[in-house]
Amino acid sequence: MRISEDFLKKEDLRSQLFGETWRTLIPEVFRDVPTYYDKGNAVASLGTCACWSGIFAQAVHRRLRRGAKVLDVCSGIHEVPLKLLALDPTLEIHAVDGSPHMTAEGQRRAHERNLTIHARVCDAHVLPFPDNSFDAVTLQFASRHLEIIRAFKEIHRVLKPGGIFCHDDMLRPASRIVELPYLAYLRFSVWFTAKLFGSSAESMRCVGYFAKAIRHFYKPRELDELLKGVGFVDIESRSFLTGVMSYHISTKPSA
Ligand SMILES: C[S@@+](CC[C@H](N)C(=O)[O-])C[C@H]1O[C@@H](n2cnc3c(N)ncnc32)[C@H](O)[C@@H]1O
Numbered sequence: 001m002r003i004s005e006d007f008l009k010k011e012d013l014r015s016q017l018f019g020e021t022w023r024t025l026i027p028e029v030f031r032d033v034p035t036y037y038d039k040g041n042a043v044a045s046l047g048t049c050a051c052w053s054g055i056f057a058q059a060v061h062r063r064l065r066r067g068a069k070v071l072d073v074c075s076g077i078h079e080v081p082l083k084l085l086a087l088d089p090t091l092e093i094h095a096v097d098g099s100p101h102m103t104a105e106g107q108r109r110a111h112e113r114n115l116t117i118h119a120r121v122c123d124a125h126v127l128p129f130p131d132n133s134f135d136a137v138t139l140q141f142a143s144r145h146l147e148i149i150r151a152f153k154e155i156h157r158v159l160k161p162g163g164i165f166c167h168d169d170m171l172r173p174a175s176r177i178v179e180l181p182y183l184a185y186l187r188f189s190v191w192f193t194a195k196l197f198g199s200s201a202e203s204m205r206c207v208g209y210f211a212k213a214i215r216h217f218y219k220p221r222e223l224d225e226l227l228k229g230v231g232f233v234d235i236e237s238r239s240f241l242t243g244v245m246s247y248h249i250s251t252k253p254s255a
Helices: 005-032 034-045 048-062 079-087 100-112 148-158 176-196 201-205 207-215 220-230
Strands: 069-073 092-097 118-121 134-140 159-169 233-240 245-251
Touching (some): 005 100, 005 148, 079 100, 220 245
Parallel strands (some): 092 118
Antiparallel strands (some): 159 245, 233 245
16 A cells, blocks of 8 residues: 555544544434435535436446446445445445434335345445445545545455445536635535434534535545555546536456
8 A cells, every 4th residue: 555645644634623522413313314315415406416426336337247246435324325226136235324303214215126135234444245246336425524545445345356446426526717706605515405304403513514624535536546546557537527526437456
C-alpha cells in the first residue's frame, strides 16, 4: 500500500473535523430517516440521486456473472441490493450497515418483494467476513461519513483476487464554477428537506455538515489515486458535473 502524504494529511483533517459527528450524530440521523430516506433524497437532489444510482447499478450489473457473491457496505435501506436483484435475482447479496433502523427498513422492503438480502449491523471499518470472500463490493452515498482509507483497506481484504470494488458517491466537484453554487444549493436543500420531513434535532444539527463534508472530500481524480494507493487497479470512472456524482469501479489484482 502506498498512500501519499497529502492524502494521509487530508484524512487526519477529516477525522479532526468530523470524527465526533461520525461517532455521535450520524447514528442518530439514520435513526430518524429510514421511512422517508428515498423521498428525502429525491427532494434534496431534484431526482438526480435515484437516476444516477440506477446508472451505477447497471454499470455494476454488467460486470457481474450470474450467482456472484456481492457485499453492499453502508447498505442503508438496501437501495443498491434491491436494484441489483431486480436486474439479476441469482445474485447472493450480503449487506452491512451501522444503523439497525436503516437495516430493518431495508429488510422490510426486501421481504415485501420476496427477496433475500443477508444483512448484518456492524461498523464499515471492521467487516465481519474472512479475507477473499466476495466477487464484488459496492459502497454508495456513504464514504463521506467514513475514515476512507481504513474502510477501503477492509473492502480490499474481503474481496476475492480479481473481485471488483464499485464506489458511488457525491464527490467534491473538480470545477470551482460547479463547486460554489453546488455547495450553496446543498446547504439549502438539506435544510429544506429536513424541515419538510420534520427531521429530528440531530438531523437539523447536521444540516451544515453535509456540504462541509463534501468540501473536504475527494475530487474524482483524487479518488482514483486513493484507490491505487490502497492497491486497486484497472480503475474506470464516470462523473456527472465534474464530480457532483461519480462512480469508480476498480479491481483487486489477481494473486
Ligand atoms: C446516505 S446513507 C446511504 C445508504 C445506501 N448505501 C444508499 O445508497 O442509499 C449512509 C448509510 O451509511 C451508514 N453508515 C454511516 N457510517 C457508518 C459506519 N461507520 N459503519 C456502517 N455504516 C455506516 C448509515 O447508517 C447510513 O445507512
